[in-house]
Amino acid sequence: MNSDLNLVPLNSSILHSGYQHPVTRAWANQGRNISKSMFMYPIFITDDDDAEVSLDSMPGQKRWGVNKLEGFLGPLVKKGLSSVILFGVPLKTPKDAQGTLADDPNGPVIQAIKVLRKAFPSLYIATDVCLCEYTSHGHCGILHEDGTINNQPSVERLAEVAVSYAKAGAHCVAPSDMMDGRIRAIKKGLIDAGFGNKVTLMAYSAKFASSLYGPFRDAVDSAPSFGDRRCYQLPPTARGLARRAIVRDASEGADVIMVKPTLPYLDIVAEARDLAPDHPLACYQVSGEFAMIHAGAKAGVYELRRMAEESVQSMVRAGATIILSYFTPEFLDWLDEPTML
Numbered sequence: 001m002n003s004d005l006n007l008v009p010l011n012s013s014i015l016h017s018g019y020q021h022p023v024t025r026a027w028a029n030q031g032r033n034i035s036k037s038m039f040m041y042p043i044f045i046t047d048d049d050d051a052e053v054s055l056d057s058m059p060g061q062k063r064w065g066v067n068k069l070e071g072f073l074g075p076l077v078k079k080g081l082s083s084v085i086l087f088g089v090p091l092k093t094p095k096d097a098q099g100t101l102a103d104d105p106n107g108p109v110i111q112a113i114k115v116l117r118k119a120f121p122s123l124y125i126a127t128d129v130c131l132c133e134y135t136s137h138g139h140c141g142i143l144h145e146d147g148t149i150n151n152q153p154s155v156e157r158l159a160e161v162a163v164s165y166a167k168a169g170a171h172c173v174a175p176s177d178m179m180d181g182r183i184r185a186i187k188k189g190l191i192d193a194g195f196g197n198k199v200t201l202m203a204y205s206a207k208f209a210s211s212l213y214g215p216f217r218d219a220v221d222s223a224p225s226f227g228d229r230r231c232y233q234l235p236p237t238a239r240g241l242a243r244r245a246i247v248r249d250a251s252e253g254a255d256v257i258m259v260k261p262t263l264p265y266l267d268i269v270a271e272a273r274d275l276a277p278d279h280p281l282a283c284y285q286v287s288g289e290f291a292m293i294h295a296g297a298k299a300g301v302y303e304l305r306r307m308a309e310e311s312v313q314s315m316v317r318a319g320a321t322i323i324l325s326y327f328t329p330e331f332l333d334w335l336d337e338p339t340m341l
């Protein structure tokens with residue numbers, strides 16, 4: 001062995017000199033820093049106006065009644081919460097095959113939009129748009145008699161629901177159903193109703209049929225009564241379909257592209273960044289990811305804050321500009337007390 005090679009690294013071998021100090025570690029961050037305004041907090045709103053029900057599978061998260069929203073969100077808005085996304089969780093109201101109550105004017109989502117607009121004029125309010133929480137069969141669209149998706153009426157119904165949320169005052173509608181052509185239909189619906197230039201359309205474009213949605217399904221009680229969602233959510237291996245869906249939704253008029261879930265799909269986040277470089281890119285750190293990070297921390301595998309930060313840093317590094325996360329309240333605190341890298 002040549003002893004020179006063992007003892008003396010080449011000049012170009014030395015990397016430590018570039019990150020041996022907290023300041024140089026900060027310089028090594030070539031992406032954007034995480035900021036409060038990147039976070040969008042998912043909120044579950046149920047049809048019991050006074051509800052405040054803890055969700056066992058999602059530590060710290062609750063189902064809220066409309067009357068509790070102001071007290072719950074007020075302190076977070078003071079800390080810098082800038083946006084929320086609302087999910088309706090009807091538990092008492094009857095469901096039917098068409099999801100008729102998705103845009104019930106007295107339903108939890110429309111009531112919540114109105115309450116929040118009034119209470120927090122600066123808060124940006126997005127609404128998830130889907131039918132599964134309102135259909136008797138629990139699927140995200142309207143079905144043929146044989147149980148398969150009937151795409152056209154599904155898309156028309158989703159557009160109606162989106163327009164109803166816009167009329168109630170939502171700043172953003174976010175279809176999560178994965179029906180074909182719904183971005184075009186919703187965009188047209190918004191334009192025809194006079195909201196074309198007023199309401200953001202955030203498309204769940206690459207939404208995969210993931211194992212990570214379990215806690216969410218518990219929270220919203222939306223598991224399908226038969227079958228599963230693999231005929232419309234993307235197969236985990238389907239990079240090509242994800243790319244096509246992203247390009248399609250961008251061309252149909254989406255203002256924001258989303259990838260969901262995040263950690264097992266960071267390659268798709270990075271691809272979305274390249275495929276739609278001029279669109280804001282959202283990623284949804286879903287319920288199972290949130291629960292997994294909590295479970296690992298509880299088991300002593302890592303420290304909760306560091307792992308939560310690392311997960312969000314990876315999304316931002318991959319190109320995300322908007323993070324939907326149940327850790328939003330924690331980040332509003334953590335970003336006020338930065339740790340040294």
Ligand SMILES: [Zn+2]
Nearest residue numbers: 130132140177
């Ligand atoms: Zn759905």
